[in-house]
Amino acid sequence: MASNPLHLGVALDGAGWHPAAWREPNSRPAELFSPGYWTDLVATAQRGLLDFVSIEDSLTLPGVPHAPSDDAVDRVRARIDANLIAARVAPVTRHIGLIPTVTATHTEPFHVSTAIGTLDYTSGGRAGWQVRVSGTAEEAAHFGRRALHDLTPAEIAAAVASGTFPDQVHELFDEAADAVEVVRRLWDSWEDDAEIRDVSTRRFIDREKLHYVDFESRFFSVRGPSITPRPPQGQPVVTALAHAPLIYEFAARGAELVFVTPGRATGPRAIVDEVAAAAARVGRTGEPLRVYADLVVFLDTEEATGPTRLARLNELAGAEFTSDAAIFAGSADELADLLAAWSADGIDGFRLRPGVAVDDLAAIADRLVPALQGRGVFRTGYPEGPLRALLGLPSDVPNRYATA
Amino acid sequence: MSTPRKQVILGAYLGGVNHHTAWWHPEAGSQIDFSSFEHTARTAERGRFDFFFLAEGLILRERAGRVFDQDIIGRPDTFTVLAAIAAVTEHLGLAGTINATFNEPYELARRFASLDHLSGGRAAWNVVTSFDAFTGQNFRRGGFLDPADRYVRAEETLNAVRALWDSWDAEDVVADKESGRFLARPDAGAFAFHGSQFDISGRFTVPRSPQGRPVVLQAGVSPQGRAFAAANADAIFSPYGKLPEAADFYRDIKARAVAAGRAAGDIKILPSASFVLGDTEADAIEKYHAIRNEQVTGQTALILLEQIWNRDLSGYDPEGPVPDIDPDPDAAPIIQGRAFLHQDRFATVKRLREVAESKKLTLREVVIDQFERGPLIGTPAQVAEQIDSFVQNDGSDGFIVGSHLVPSGLDEFVDQVVPLLQDRGALRTEYTGTTLRDNLGLPNVRSATAVSNAKGL
Numbered sequence: 054m055a056s057n058p059l060h061l062g063v064a065l066d067g068a069g070w071h072p073a074a075w076r077e078p079n080s081r082p083a084e085l086f087s088p089g090y091w092t093d094l095v096a097t098a099q100r101g102l103l104d105f106v107s108i109e110d111s112l113t114l115p116g117v118p119h120a121p122s123d124d125a126v127d128r129v130r131a132r133i134d135a136n137l138i139a140a141r142v143a144p145v146t147r148h149i150g151l152i153p154t155v156t157a158t159h160t161e162p163f164h165v166s167t168a169i170g171t172l173d174y175t176s177g178g179r180a181g182w183q184v185r186v187s188g189t190a191e192e193a194a195h196f197g198r199r200a201l202h203d204l205t206p207a208e209i210a211a212a213v214a215s216g217t218f219p220d221q222v223h224e225l226f227d228e229a230a231d232a233v234e235v236v237r238r239l240w241d242s243w244e245d246d247a248e249i250r251d252v253s254t255r256r257f258i259d260r261e262k263l264h265y266v267d268f269e270s271r272f273f274s275v276r277g278p279s280i281t282p283r284p285p286q287g288q289p290v291v292t293a294l295a296h297a298p299l300i301y302e303f304a305a306r307g308a309e310l311v312f313v314t315p316g317r318a319t320g321p322r323a324i325v326d327e328v329a330a331a332a333a334r335v336g337r338t339g340e341p342l343r344v345y346a347d348l349v350v351f352l353d354t355e356e357a358t359g360p361t362r363l364a365r366l367n368e369l370a371g372a373e374f375t376s377d378a379a380i381f382a383g384s385a386d387e388l389a390d391l392l393a394a395w396s397a398d399g400i401d402g403f404r405l406r407p408g409v410a411v412d413d414l415a416a417i418a419d420r421l422v423p424a425l426q427g428r429g430v431f432r433t434g435y436p437e438g439p440l441r442a443l444l445g446l447p448s449d450v451p452n453r454y455a456t457a
Numbered sequence: 458m459s460t461p462r463k464q465v466i467l468g469a470y471l472g473g474v475n476h477h478t479a480w481w482h483p484e485a486g487s488q489i490d491f492s493s494f495e496h497t498a499r500t501a502e503r504g505r506f507d508f509f510f511l512a513e514g515l516i517l518r519e520r521a522g523r524v525f526d527q528d529i530i531g532r533p534d535t536f537t538v539l540a541a542i543a544a545v546t547e548h549l550g551l552a553g554t555i556n557a558t559f560n561e562p563y564e565l566a567r568r569f570a571s572l573d574h575l576s577g578g579r580a581a582w583n584v585v586t587s588f589d590a591f592t593g594q595n596f597r598r599g600g601f602l603d604p605a606d607r608y609v610r611a612e613e614t615l616n617a618v619r620a621l622w623d624s625w626d627a628e629d630v631v632a633d634k635e636s637g638r639f640l641a642r643p644d645a646g647a648f649a650f651h652g653s654q655f656d657i658s659g660r661f662t663v664p665r666s667p668q669g670r671p672v673v674l675q676a677g678v679s680p681q682g683r684a685f686a687a688a689n690a691d692a693i694f695s696p697y698g699k700l701p702e703a704a705d706f707y708r709d710i711k712a713r714a715v716a717a718g719r720a721a722g723d724i725k726i727l728p729s730a731s732f733v734l735g736d737t738e739a740d741a742i743e744k745y746h747a748i749r750n751e752q753v754t755g756q757t758a759l760i761l762l763e764q765i766w767n768r769d770l771s772g773y774d775p776e777g778p779v780p781d782i783d784p785d786p787d788a789a790p791i792i793q794g795r796a797f798l799h800q801d802r803f804a805t806v807k808r809l810r811e812v813a814e815s816k817k818l819t820l821r822e823v824v825i826d827q828f829e830r831g832p833l834i835g836t837p838a839q840v841a842e843q844i845d846s847f848v849q850n851d852g853s854d855g856f857i858v859g860s861h862l863v864p865s866g867l868d869e870f871v872d873q874v875v876p877l878l879q880d881r882g883a884l885r886t887e888y889t890g891t892t893l894r895d896n897l898g899l900p901n902v903r904s905a906t907a908v909s910n911a912k913g914l
């Protein structure tokens with residue numbers, strides 16, 4: 054095994070990331086909400102020895118981002134809870150990391166903390182969390198507890214161009230950073246050896262090893278301790294998708310992994326530097342933030358080449374596919390070349406978004422992974438150990454409250 | 458003679474996060490590792506139980522500002538564990554206790570509907586209303602709710618959740634690759650709910666789940682709680698496991714349900730029960746006393762009484778008489794984070810004193826004697842007989858049973874009592890349907906239209 058092995062995960066979203074993915078012959082659109090579909094996908098990813106699967110989620114219908122739900126009936130306009138998909142899959146998988154998306158904006162950090170902590174127990178130390186921030190008026194109306202105004206396309210374009218976001222966006226990310234901080238404190242609120250089961254003194258717990266987290270900010274306060282003991286990993290892996298310096302800062306404040314979206318033409322160098330600069334601005338110390346590049350992939354299969362498949366999907370959708378991430382259509386070897394080049398440019402790992410979940414995930418496991426193994430840059434078997442270790446993160450995480 | 462024998466409904470709970478659970482027992486295992494949940498759930502399914510049940514407590518219990526250290530503590534997130542149990546069972550219902558105060562309807566609806574999908578129609582929600590500023594300290598929304606408002610909020614939460622579940626019809630997902638039509642109608646999942654507690658609208662993301670509406674249970678015994686359950690719940694988790702009071706409760710709830718326009722059979726009454734089995738009756742009784750003696754230490758007895766008296770009783774001798782002072786209802790609570798089920802402190806104190814007097818019991822002995830909801834004790838044949846006759850005599854429609862020993866405690870019940878219940882024709886030998894509603898004999902609810910038709914609206 055090479056000293057710097059490649060890290061590879063996949064992002065699962067419904068039938069795949071192309072809007073017409075569900076219409077492909079192998080796709081199973083009627084089963085998108087059933088457990089068998091998800092266990093099959095994750096089993097395929099595990100067959101490919103991947104580091105993790107992340108599972109997309111939002112508290113609104115999937116669809117065009119930043120557009121109020123339209124009336125389209127030709128897309129997968131539905132989804133079920135990602136954390137519960139991960140929970141359902143955990144007992145029937147063994148090695149692969151499970152990183153559900155959970156929204157931080159309208160939810161209770163206390164519930165998020167116990168949910169991800171429990172996933173860490175049910176999976177034997179394989180849990181992560183992709184933190185999502187919700188900024189749409191539509192999603193806010195599902196909760197009715199605050200009013201958010203939607204950014205206009207012009208405001209979004211201006212923000213992306215200038216790198217300066219409206220106050221509302223700053224607020225949302227500050228609040229989400231607080232949510233991450235609370236979740237992490239709650240994970241630490243029980244020391245690992247708090248449960249003593251001392252029969253002679255009839256004490257189950259050493260309460261000196263339970264800690265109030267006493268978090269207070271202008272957004273909320275949470276007292277703790279958690280009701281759930283410290284997860285097996287200590288700190289499950291926190292991740293976030295980010296497209297701009299403000300969000301890189303958010304990730305640098307609380308995450309272990311940031312998913313970024315370099316363009317094919319420009320490559321990842323500039324983003325890697327921007328992430329490093331953001332980490333410096335927020336004063337991150339300790340473990341460096343790991344930078345993973347997202348790519349939407351349409352791979353060659355038995356039946357057609359990647360570009361042919363993409364063209365056919367575009368025709369079904371009646372529009373050219375666009376994405377925030379770079380789009381790759383081609384052979385496993387070409388993709389392996391690209392991953393090698395981006396690794397050399399400072400990317401720590403990759404998260405592939407299968408254009409068609411069933412087909413591209415199989416191609417990743419059965420074509421891309423052997424190609425990478427052939428180059429000596431990918432594992433040939435899973436080591437024992439938690440997700441943190443698989444990702445090359447320290448697996449012995451000190452507890453912020455432990456004194457001894 | 459012509460009335461058919463009632464089928465006993467059985468739920469299984471994993472040991473409580475309280476003094477009942479014998480963590481000090483040499484065979485006691487983890488109450489947080491998934492293997493314990495898996496073992497209990499698989500055992501329940503082997504015993505053809507209707508469902509697995511999880512209680513909830515959203516804050517660690519405290520006495521005078523310090524966490525209890527004698528009892529087992531630590532719980533997983535209910536939804537996450539139930540979804541994992543769905544992977545290792547096939548027929549067993551998955552009932553989760555989830556607070557109506559510390560969750561928003563959109564999330565509740567989403568998570569239960571998702572669980573229903575991921576389990577093939579086995580989700581159930583036990584709606585509880587415990588509320589207090591103490592628990593609220595763990596939540597951004599805070600926790601204070603006027604006691605008079607908690608069932609208002611619970612009822613509105615449930616109505617909102619059902620409106621969300623009903624925003625999809627079973628036929629809304631077409632997923633026709635050929636025509637390219639995924640949704641039957643563009644506004645599938647559209648909802649709007651306006652009430653005194655919630656003003657929400659938009660689109661719900663989860664298509665109609667296999668049961669249509671996951672099963673709803675309720676736990677709470679006040680007049681408001683009873684009214685809420687009679688009008689809304691499919692089942693009640695009741696604290697009454699002894700006959701005269703249980704039968705009164707049963708009649709009261711069924712009558713209320715009928716008055717609310719439902720059939721008496723539309724709501725099932727399920728008391729919680731622990732059990733102790735022995736080779737002989739005397740053996741079982743002896744085991745029971747030994748267990749109670751271990752569960753109720755002097756300190757535990759004092760804490761249980763402190764919650765009723767709402768006073769520091771640490772100066773009293775557990776082996777002495779019941780405290781002679783009066784309760785102090787108006788003081789700041791000494792015990793926090795523990796549901797309080799005694800409606801009237803003074804009446805409870807009076808009863809405890811009378812029992813102590815007449816039976817010549819010490820403080821600790823009174824607690825041992827009085828704080829048990831109605832255990833099932835005896836030989837397997839006797840326990841099977843107790844369960845069956847209790848149900849046939851309308852004490853309940855079944856039981857939610859759990860052992861003081863985690864995770865292996867349910868094994869002997871399933872090995873020894875279940876076959877006898879099956880011999881009596883009181884419990885299924887094989888599952889017949891696929892959903893929890895099928896297990897309970899409740900119809901699945903395919904669409905919102907079907908709901909209104911069934912109600913004759």
Ligand SMILES: Cc1cc2nc3c(=O)[nH]c(=O)nc-3n(C[C@H](O)[C@H](O)[C@H](O)COP(=O)(O)O)c2cc1C
Pocket residue numbers: 511512513514515554556584585586587588676677678679680681682683694695696729796797798
């Ligand atoms: C059998 C039973 C079990 C209960 N289990 C829980 C529980 O697991 N979690 C919880 O927060 N409250 C629980 N409760 C408390 C109820 O939700 C409710 O707060 C309490 O019964 C007071 O309501 P009431 O005034 O209608 O009786 C339970 C109550 C009963 C009767």
